[in-house]
Amino acid sequence: MIKVEITFLVDKPIEHVFDLIGDISGYQRWAPDKSNFFIENKITSEGPIGQGTTYLDRLRWGGKAIGKIVEYRPPSEIAFEQKTLFGIPVFQAEFRYALKALRNSTEVIHSAEAVPHVFFKLFEPILSHIVRTERERTCRAIKGFLEQKERVAGPL
Numbered sequence: 001m002i003k004v005e006i007t008f009l010v011d012k013p014i015e016h017v018f019d020l021i022g023d024i025s026g027y028q029r030w031a032p033d034k035s036n037f038f039i040e041n042k043i044t045s046e047g048p049i050g051q052g053t054t055y056l057d058r059l060r061w062g063g064k065a066i067g068k069i070v071e072y073r074p075p076s077e078i079a080f081e082q083k084t085l086f087g088i089p090v091f092q093a094e095f096r097y098a099l100k101a102l103r104n105s106t107e108v109i110h111s112a113e114a115v116p117h118v119f120f121k122l123f124e125p126i127l128s129h130i131v132r133t134e135r136e137r138t139c140r141a142i143k144g145f146l147e148q149k150e151r152v153a154g155p156l
Helices: 014-022 024-030 118-147
Strands: 002-010 038-043 055-058 064-073 075-086 089-100 106-116
Touching: 002 118, 014 024, 014 075, 014 089, 014 106, 014 118, 024 038, 024 118, 055 075, 089 118, 106 118
Parallel strands: none
Antiparallel strands: 002 106, 038 055, 055 064, 064 075, 075 089, 089 106
16 A cells, blocks of 8 residues: 655645645646656536545546545645546555644644556565655645745745
8 A cells, every 4th residue: 555644834725725636627727747657537426526526537557536525624634535547446545634723823744545457566665666756746835826826836
């Protein structure tokens, strides 16, 4: 199993951070431009965004990620389950954001757990690096967009 945990601060109120992460249809506004995988996404379910909302991410090289919001507790927690496929299943993952309001900012703890499918277990060290790199890039993009800094550059 691949596990990643990243903690960072955003100089914005908790509601702003949660709203950005939860706005699946708005990812193209802030998602990392230099991502190796993500191209675009769309919501595939009806109704307002919340627990049970489903989505489809289109990935480079013909890949896709099929996802669902499995926890939705504004403004403190949101979690997604996602299956990543490139013709065949690559891994199943859970991405979770736990937010904590501080005096003038928000602490974000982002965790990811991914389980490679059968054949890809052989490549777990490589997949682990890819997952960590993409998660770090996503966290930098969230922070950068909300604080209006460079979208994917610089440390958290």
